[in-house]
Amino acid sequence: MINEKMYGLGSRRSAIREIFEYAKRRASEVGAENVFDFSIGNPSVPAPACVDEAIGRILKETPSVELHGYTPAQGDKKCRDRIAANLNARFGADISGDDLYMTCGAAACLTVSIHALACPGDEFIAFAPYFAEYKVFVEGAGAKFTAIPAEKDTFLPDLEALQKAMNRSVKGIIINSPNNPTGVVYGEETVRKLARFLQEKEKEYGHPVYLISDEPYRELVYDEEAKVPYVPRYYPDTLVCYSYSKSLSLPGERIGYIAVNPRAADAKALYAAVCGAGRVLGFVCAPALFQRVAAECDGKTADLGVYRRNRDLLYRRLTDLGFSCTYPDGAFYLFVKSPEPDADAFCERARKYELLFVSGEDFGCPGYVRIAYCVPTECIGRALPRFASLAAEYGLVKKG
């Protein structure tokens, strides 16, 4: 009598959550220090000091009724203006506060954007590996979800595969850079090529194909040369989905925004549809206090140096041990090739050493595992001998 699809989605626990609970159980059996949970993408560094300072200042300076009251559905005007000004200063975005819609985090950005766009019969495409909830969100809006493989090894968008999959029903392409689960960053040349391809398709079809750019990891890049291009500068029909979850270590507070590119086709109508979708889904407004905190701290970050150190350490040592992994410029994940074809079996074998990963299967990409390195660095240090034993079990050949 209830909705079976919702029941299915609510009762089949996600693989990640299942591992998370296994980790807790194991920790109670063998001690927390002996379990190495690399499964969850939960920031491991505290929110930056500016967050606490902003909370304190805002609570002190803003009358309660104003502070905790409803903001407009699209978000507090001052907050939106401030964030827009930052986007203009940092990326030459040429955007105003009236093009921003504050949301309850990146997931809400995606569901609101997809509901704003999706008409019956529409299709949305993502490159595998992809964040599994994309499928849930697209299908929840009544549209068709299609995953096409990314380029082998580089994990960049495969335009040949995209060419084969493209058709007039494709309303949007979802990209995610820096990428979960590969850590790969789409550089300027990649974005330019994708934009050129889509612009040709738009001309051919005579209607827009929207790019939904999911960017919760925008600030999490660790090399000078790895720049995250501001996608709307390359492709007008873009909605940027941003969240402060990773940059400010605030995933539980649910705060982010959709930036509707003012140069998108029918941008004003698109923005109105975003507002309508937020209303239909029951969002009312993004959390009021954290709208203000995010606006005050926008552009600042938690201490991302920890992630960089973790990436350097883990990437170097795992590849030294003979594991195969595309170099990750950002996010906080390594996407490691399973040394045996069945990545689930590899995960099982790793569990013997209390090493917990997520199978690439859960990202639409069998034969790989995701290793989330948003953990204390000392934990990685203690895990390395176990990785070495695991490598030895597979007879991997050491480098260096």
Add this chain to the structure above:
Amino acid sequence: MINEKMYGLGSRRSAIREIFEYAKRRASEVGAENVFDFSIGNPSVPAPACVDEAIGRILKETPSVELHGYTPAQGDKKCRDRIAANLNARFGADISGDDLYMTCGAAACLTVSIHALACPGDEFIAFAPYFAEYKVFVEGAGAKFTAIPAEKDTFLPDLEALQKAMNRSVKGIIINSPNNPTGVVYGEETVRKLARFLQEKEKEYGHPVYLISDEPYRELVYDEEAKVPYVPRYYPDTLVCYSYSKSLSLPGERIGYIAVNPRAADAKALYAAVCGAGRVLGFVCAPALFQRVAAECDGKTADLGVYRRNRDLLYRRLTDLGFSCTYPDGAFYLFVKSPEPDADAFCERARKYELLFVSGEDFGCPGYVRIAYCVPTECIGRALPRFASLAAEYGLVKKG
């Protein structure tokens, strides 16, 4: 190319918001002290001291990564357990934390509950006048929304009208007590009768008919004898949709919960469907800090005495002036009969005196206006002579 329905919902501003913006414009023309905006249901009393204390204590005592991290999708376990214990103590609810699902406020409670239940072809019923977003939420879940009139004058559920409207496709009935916009409270006898009626229908149909009890005003009752019954005690197949927006004056922070009655049909599956719906809609989890604040302050309230004084003052004076209005036990609204058949024309005439109301049309109940008295009491005092002039213009007969 975008979704036209979403566009329509996002571009047609709600009547209430339109009045709100008119009020701001008028205030800049004639001075804020000369505009009397009774249109918006935004709490006018500050959050209670316990909220600030809780925020301070939680920030101080909880490590950042734990505090601002993801909670489980259904909410922090300790918070849910604490709220469940309060429900048991206050209402004999016999509920556990595992029956609660923390949400981003009452709107999210409703969309999540409706999506959890709605199957293709399903219908949901509400009694008019009703909160206009019910229709948006139900239709957004792909179900049919039907409004049937409440009993004349009392605004209680009209069971004869419900009997006529009932059919096997009805998956749920949405009730709202204390009621927006009438302020009427459904007492024990009313709930008992409704429960009896629905239980007979369940037997007749051989399947559950769920009661969605929307209770953001639960604590806002002003008379000793006006008790708000805990609906699940009377009707097993109930989902309680609660929000802290009004009780703690935190509407912008988006925090509330769904209580799935553990004695509902297939309660465990229903709870799983609620989790699935939250996932599909993109909620991830309710805001983490305010989950903890709500749990700590649950059962406490802002200074509701202001609303009581406002209600007493405005109800007495308006009925003295000859206006007709059902006595409101709770919420912060008067639902006043328009002295002319066309309530929109009445609203227009009131605007000449800078008195701003919302037409009952917007609640599916023509011929009435909603007067929100969540304003400073002195503002009501200054508005009374204007109400007197308005009454005189209609030739209403003074009482007392």
